[in-house]
Amino acid sequence: MSALPELIDGGVRLAVPLLLASSGELVSERAGVLNLSVEGMMLTGAFAGAVGAAQTGDPVVGVACALVASGLVAVLQGLLSVTLLADQIVTGIAVNALALGLTTYGARLYFTSGRDVGGFDEIALPGLSRIPVLGPALFEQSALAFAGLLLAGCLAVLFSRRTGIGLALTAIGEDAVSADRAGLPVRLVRFGAVLLTGVMAGLAGAQLALADIHAFTDNITAGAGYLAVVAVIAGQWRPWPTALACGFFGIAQALQFAAPTLGVEVPSALLIMLPYLLALAAVSGFARAGRSPSALTVPFVREARA
Amino acid sequence: MMRQLTAAPGFGWVLAIAAAAAVGLALITGTGTPVAVGTGALRDGMFGTPYAIGNALNAAAVLALVAVGFTIAHRAGLVNVGGEGQIAAGGIAATLVGVALPDAWPPAAGVPLTLAAGFVGGAVWALGPAVLRSLRDTSEVITTLLMNFVGAGLVALCVHEESLLRQPITSAATLPQSAPLAPSARLPLLGPPEAQATAAILVAAAAVLVALVVTRWTVTGTQLVAVGRSVPAARRLGLPVARLQVAALCTAGGLAGIAGATLVATVPFVLKEGFTAGFGFAGLVVGLLAGRSIAAVAAIALAFGFLASGGINLQIAAGVPASSVQIVQSVLIIVVAGAAILRERGTS
DSSP states (O other): OOHHHHHHHHHHHHHHHHHHHHHHHHHHHHTTOOOTTHHHHHHHHHHHHHHHHHHHSOHHHHHHHHHHHHHHHHHHHHIIIIISOOOHHHHHHHHHHHHHHHHHHHHHHHSSSOOOOOOOOEEEOTTGGGSTTHHHHHHEEEHHHHHHHHHHHHHHHHTSTTSHHHHHHHHHHHOHHHHHHTTOOHHHHHHHHHHHHHHHHHHHHHIIIIIIISSOOTTSSTTHHHHHHHHHHHTTTOHHHHHHHHHHHHHHHHHHHHHHHHTOOOOHHHHHHHHHHHHHHHHHHHTTTSOOOTTTTOOOOOOOOO | OOOOSSOOOHHHHHHHHHHHHHHHHHHHHHTTOOHHHHHHHHHIIIIISHHHHHHHHHHHHHHHHHHHHHHHHHHTTOOOOOHHHHHHHHHHHHHHHHHHSOTTSOHHHHHHHHHHHHHHHHHHHHHHHHHHHHHHOOOHHHHHHHHHHHHHHHHHHHHHOTTTTBOOOOSTTOOSBBOOOOGGGSOOEESOGGGOEETHHHHHHHHHHHHHHHHHHSHHHHHHHHHHHOHHHHHHTTOOHHHHHHHHHHHHHHHHHHHHHHHHTSTTOOOBTTTTTTHHHHHHHHHHHHTTOHHHHHHHHHHHHHHHHHHHHHHHHHOOOTHHHHHHHHHHHHHHHHTHHHHHHHHO
16 A cells, blocks of 8 residues: 555544544533543443453444443443532543553453454445545445444534534533523433443444454553544534544544655654644644633532522 | 532541442452452552562652642642653653763762752643643643643653663663663662662652642742632732743642652663653642642652552562552542532531
């Protein structure tokens, strides 16, 4: 494969998990809940997916395990940030540390002697995958990736600012107290949004472990969840710009593998830093210009009415 | 009203410690190790030998430095999640100075210079997020977090490139790490040589004392709290808000940088990948649990230092994965943060 198609192919491959994870996080942030724990949810999903697939030999069971496990992490995060009104940043980071610790511990016990993690094979969409350069990169994916991307697209349409449920989401994320007075179930919607983040992050983790790498390694996500959160911020809480940001991060990550074929002589450590530098530039450049949901990270408490 | 990140009532603490202990026991039994063997290994790793105690005190010193910095920034209303990256930057700066120092210098001159380099490195690492926060209102949580990944990459870059800090490659077996620091840059030992306790303990104690005095009894300490409580109110009082925020976050970075300097200035006296060893996160946990109190930072850092030392032996002697310590730490912080609501309910 020549250099440019390889870069695009690798970029798309690395962008897919980011895109899946950020599609859920986008919904949650618009409802006013920031989940830094996307990282931990992805990691848990990747671990549970790998265990499920290795145990049964069926990657579909692996995906189911991933969804249950990352859903449990989301329940924990939802309990903390929505029910107990705990600080979302602190608990998010703590949940990530818990997930990292537990999956590393679990991997020591379970993946001791090279277990075979079965996974998904790539499917080429007839016709579309024949398009030069972009075709193989975009239209040759695992069934899991196609299903996940379809789901992410549905979420974007369902929660767009033109649907009732999307408007309710915006109302809750901008001013939870007024939304509550208007009769919207604030806590229910927020908890649901956190759960949705868990499901999508679980899919992202499963994609990483079952379709991408076909194995579980310690800290397999290595900050991808944080990149997904940054993509939402850089994307101004809108689906298309968020997807674009994921694409940029994917390409930036792929550069470290494609650089040698591109004939670029740069130390690999420098390229490993690139996506994070890009992410830094994105948040510092955009955060002021854009408008974040006003009630983001503000827990909702119903005021005593006089 | 200042945001209460983790302020839990006494009951919350009891709950947290009970939950952490239960999880810890479950993790020991989960590997098939008898509980008595596990707790025995933990105890030996904490207090069993002079080396265990020295190791615990050294770890406590690193944690205290990071957590004192976190607390200073926290008092000014900033959450510094960047300890890991700041330790890395401080370690790189300290190595730059440490390998260049003449061997003949006395440690009394070389060591302070090395630690000062660490402070500068860490402070510079925090400067970007601090300026972005004060000028553009960019969340310092996200930026300091991302800087951790960049910091880890920078360490990798430094130890892999001979033009940077990698030791001269003499054979295929030359490890990707820096040349050893000059003897004049190495931290002197305190107490018996078998304990390997270093002067880092004194440095951390000094940092705790200075921070205690500054936060309690100086104008700067009061100004920091004013900024932390309400930026608009602090502005109306005419306080230099931006300067205070930048100073607080850079001090936090600098103290983490000193922590990084002490890590490279102790055995084996080299900079290598992964030398930060999760101290940035553990220091953050100590700072969060201490809830803005410098005295509590000292106590909790000491406890965590012994826990870390015990955890290492738990892995060596009882085969329990070292990540157990991280799990126990995160359970502590989750329960304490989750129980904060109990206090609000109790007082309202």
